Amino acid sequence: MSGRVLVGVKRVIDYAVKIRVKPDNSCVVTDGVKHSMNPFCEIAVEEAVKMKEKKLIKEVVVVSCGPQQAMETIRTALAMGADRGIHVEVTGKDYENLGPLQVSKIMAALAKKEDVLFVILGKQAIDDDCNQTGQMTAALLDWPQGTFASELSMEGDKIKVVREIDGGLETVKINTPAVITADLRLNTPRYATLPNIMKAKKKKIANVKPADLGVDITSRLEVLRVDEPPQREAGVKVETVDDLVARLKEAGRI
Amino acid sequence: MAAPLVRIFSKSCRQICRPWGACQAGWRSRSTHPATETSTDQGVVSFPPLQTFSEEESMMREAVKKYAQERIAPFVSKMDENSAMDQEVLTSLFEQGLMGIEIDPEYNGTGSTFFSSILVIEELAKVDPSVAVLCDIQNTLINTLFSNLGTAAQKEHYLSRLSTDMIGSFCLSEAESGSDAFSLKTRAEKHKDYYIINGSKMWISNAEHAGVFLVMANVDPSAGYKGITCFIVDRDTEGLEIGKKENKLGLRSSSTCPLNFDNVKVPEKNILGQIGHGYKYAIGMLNEGRIGIAAQMIGLAQGCFDNTIPYTRQRKQFGQRIFDFQGLQHQIAHVATQIEAGRLLTYNAARLKEAGRPFIKEACMAKYFTAEVASLTTSKCIEWMGGVGFTKDYPIEKYYRDCKIGTIYEGTTNIQLSTMAKFIDKEYDH
Numbered sequence: 001m002s003g004r005v006l007v008g009v010k011r012v013i014d015y016a017v018k019i020r021v022k023p024d025n026s027c028v029v030t031d032g033v034k035h036s037m038n039p040f041c042e043i044a045v046e047e048a049v050k051m052k053e054k055k056l057i058k059e060v061v062v063v064s065c066g067p068q069q070a071m072e073t074i075r076t077a078l079a080m081g082a083d084r085g086i087h088v089e090v091t092g093k094d095y096e097n098l099g100p101l102q103v104s105k106i107m108a109a110l111a112k113k114e115d116v117l118f119v120i121l122g123k124q125a126i127d128d129d130c131n132q133t134g135q136m137t138a139a140l141l142d143w144p145q146g147t148f149a150s151e152l153s154m155e156g157d158k159i160k161v162v163r164e165i166d167g168g169l170e171t172v173k174i175n176t177p178a179v180i181t182a183d184l185r186l187n188t189p190r191y192a193t194l195p196n197i198m199k200a201k202k203k204k205i206a207n208v209k210p211a212d213l214g215v216d217i218t219s220r221l222e223v224l225r226v227d228e229p230p231q232r233e234a235g236v237k238v239e240t241v242d243d244l245v246a247r248l249k250e251a252g253r254i
Numbered sequence: 255m256a257a258p259l260v261r262i263f264s265k266s267c268r269q270i271c272r273p274w275g276a277c278q279a280g281w282r283s284r285s286t287h288p289a290t291e292t293s294t295d296q297g298v299v300s301f302p303p304l305q306t307f308s309e310e311e312s313m314m315r316e317a318v319k320k321y322a323q324e325r326i327a328p329f330v331s332k333m334d335e336n337s338a339m340d341q342e343v344l345t346s347l348f349e350q351g352l353m354g355i356e357i358d359p360e361y362n363g364t365g366s367t368f369f370s371s372i373l374v375i376e377e378l379a380k381v382d383p384s385v386a387v388l389c390d391i392q393n394t395l396i397n398t399l400f401s402n403l404g405t406a407a408q409k410e411h412y413l414s415r416l417s418t419d420m421i422g423s424f425c426l427s428e429a430e431s432g433s434d435a436f437s438l439k440t441r442a443e444k445h446k447d448y449y450i451i452n453g454s455k456m457w458i459s460n461a462e463h464a465g466v467f468l469v470m471a472n473v474d475p476s477a478g479y480k481g482i483t484c485f486i487v488d489r490d491t492e493g494l495e496i497g498k499k500e501n502k503l504g505l506r507s508s509s510t511c512p513l514n515f516d517n518v519k520v521p522e523k524n525i526l527g528q529i530g531h532g533y534k535y536a537i538g539m540l541n542e543g544r545i546g547i548a549a550q551m552i553g554l555a556q557g558c559f560d561n562t563i564p565y566t567r568q569r570k571q572f573g574q575r576i577f578d579f580q581g582l583q584h585q586i587a588h589v590a591t592q593i594e595a596g597r598l599l600t601y602n603a604a605r606l607k608e609a610g611r612p613f614i615k616e617a618c619m620a621k622y623f624t625a626e627v628a629s630l631t632t633s634k635c636i637e638w639m640g641g642v643g644f645t646k647d648y649p650i651e652k653y654y655r656d657c658k659i660g661t662i663y664e665g666t667t668n669i670q671l672s673t674m675a676k677f678i679d680k681e682y683d684h
Contacts, residue, residue, distance in 0.1 A: 079317070195351040
């Protein structure tokens with residue numbers, strides 16, 4: 001094994017932006033809207049860079065799938081300390097239909113090609129909230145997975161993952177190679193310092209197409225309609241418990 | 255009836271037009287020196303808008319924006335109240351590489367460009383103009399002086415410190431010499447291979463934390479300003495006394511102190527550049543520093559504006575948002591235009607300097623105009639916020655207090671205007 005780690009990063013609409021739906025209800029407005037790296041992807045990059053600094057791994061390779069603008073996201077990861085980048089070029093309609101299944105096929109192909117120790121991704125993207133790519137990638141590769149990681153440590157050639165689950169924390173030890181997904185409390189991502197931004201300019205970003213990896217990215221899903229969440233309506237005050245029960249029955253809730 | 259009128263009108267129009275046309279042609283050739291057109295490989299000429307940034311510049315800007323919001327904003331109010339810069343802020347400024355933007359990586363600097371510094375200062379000023387001025391003085395005055403004039407030994411000794419943990423101060427003004435800078439009285443007497451400096455300086459920014467001081471002193475008063483020389487004085491030099499910091503109206507967390515030199519012994523090797531050339535260096539550096547201050551002022555104005563508009567969109571009176579009253583809309587649009595104009599003046603001056611073209615008049619225009627814009631913006635913003643604008647619970651009043659110094663330091667507005675006039679006069683010489 002190479003001591004190499006593959007980090008997937010996604011370019012999403014910035015978390016602080018107010019999302020608006022296009023008037024034709026086909027999708028959300030993305031033109032001219034501020035984009036940045038998915039926060040969970042930042043955490044994944046940070047973890048990989050930290051492990052490299054501790055000399056637990058040798059190289060951090062960051063990959064993003066998308067149009068030309070995805071390069072910005074890769075550069076940001078390079079400025080955080082990743083060693084090199086891979087831009088998988090997907091544009092136009094293909095990009096609009098790109099979902100977890102397609103990305104996980106690409107990640108699986110790259111993971112094998114780069115002969116990685118493990119793949120680390122954010123647990124989910126803040127635009128689609130799918131929480132599927134990591135799990136699908138592991139399944140396609142038939143590799144063990146440590147998802148919702150809030151703590152990672154190397155123990156010999158195994159990885160100990162503390163996972164955040166509904167009931168609390170679960171610790172698993174998995175063999176490498178593996179797929180990890182990062183959860184919120186794994187770490188606090190660093191800022192790209194100005195000197196690192198300058199250094200990132202010299203780092204290489206390779207350009208590949210899904211076809212080059214032998215991946216078919218046709219989607220089996222079709223988005224029919226996108227709507228904004230219903231406007232929150234005012235509540236109603238009731239006087240007595242009987243009143244409350246009657247109203248709930250009326251609304252068909254009980 | 256109309257026809258004859260039209261004929262008369264158009265005839266007189268033509269008579270008016272001709273001299274005006276000549277005026278225009280003449281004016282065009284006398285304005286900012288046009289350069290040869292830029293062209294791409296295909297021979298197609300392209301002129302990108304002034305707000306076009308390289309990828310590096312964009313990334314820097316984003317990084318500093320984020321950093322300022324998260325690591326400086328929480329401290330701003332407290333620093334202003336206590337009139338003290340927090341150590342955490344100082345440390346993180348160095349950590350982020352913001353104090354050595356143009357310094358070569360050989361000396362632990364960031365190795366970026368002047369325009370990047372301008373963008374950094376603008377972004378910092380949106381959050382705290384005091385932090386911005388600290389960064390500005392370090393980058394545009396101190397670092398530039400050392401980089402341009404330093405001997406190999408001086409650069410070796412100071413540049414790597416300046417980019418990692420040492421702050422510098424630029425000491426020109428005195429109690430009796432502000433705008434009339436060259437009448438400074440601080441004296442440096444030569445003895446063998448060292449100088450003895452006596453005198454005092456006033457209004458020295460960063461002095462509280464500075465590790466090195468660039469002191470303008472006169473080695474030969476009989477030669478007038480041609481005796482002014484730049485000396486490098488370390489903080490712990492015996493005889494250098496840093497006075498109590500001023501209790502200021504604005505920019506309070508930036509320390510401004512008087513300095514006293516009591517027989518301060520400075521070795522000859524600590525002269526920066528050449529003896530008697532100090533006045534040239536001061537003018538040269540201040541021309542560039544001017545653009546930095548313009549960036550600070552425009553960042554201040556924008557930051558103040560950005561904190562105000564959301565309030566106007568939210569606050570309702572008489573059943574509608576106050577933003578929707580035409581009176582307010584017109585004021586807001588006017589201020590926004592002024593800010594945009596100021597920003598373009600600043601960016602253009604910076605690009606001119608980077609291109610190695612004459613930029614002094616444009617730098618003066620940028621500094622003068624943006625200081626005025628900052629005053630206008632902050633004053634209007636308080637009005638738009640109404641009562642809450644007048645309280646310290648909101649950040650607006652701080653911007654209002656901070657902006658005033660813009661018309662005063664690094665060359666007062668009157669000095670800028672006079673300098674501009676001198677250039678304009680020369681333009682019509684031939």
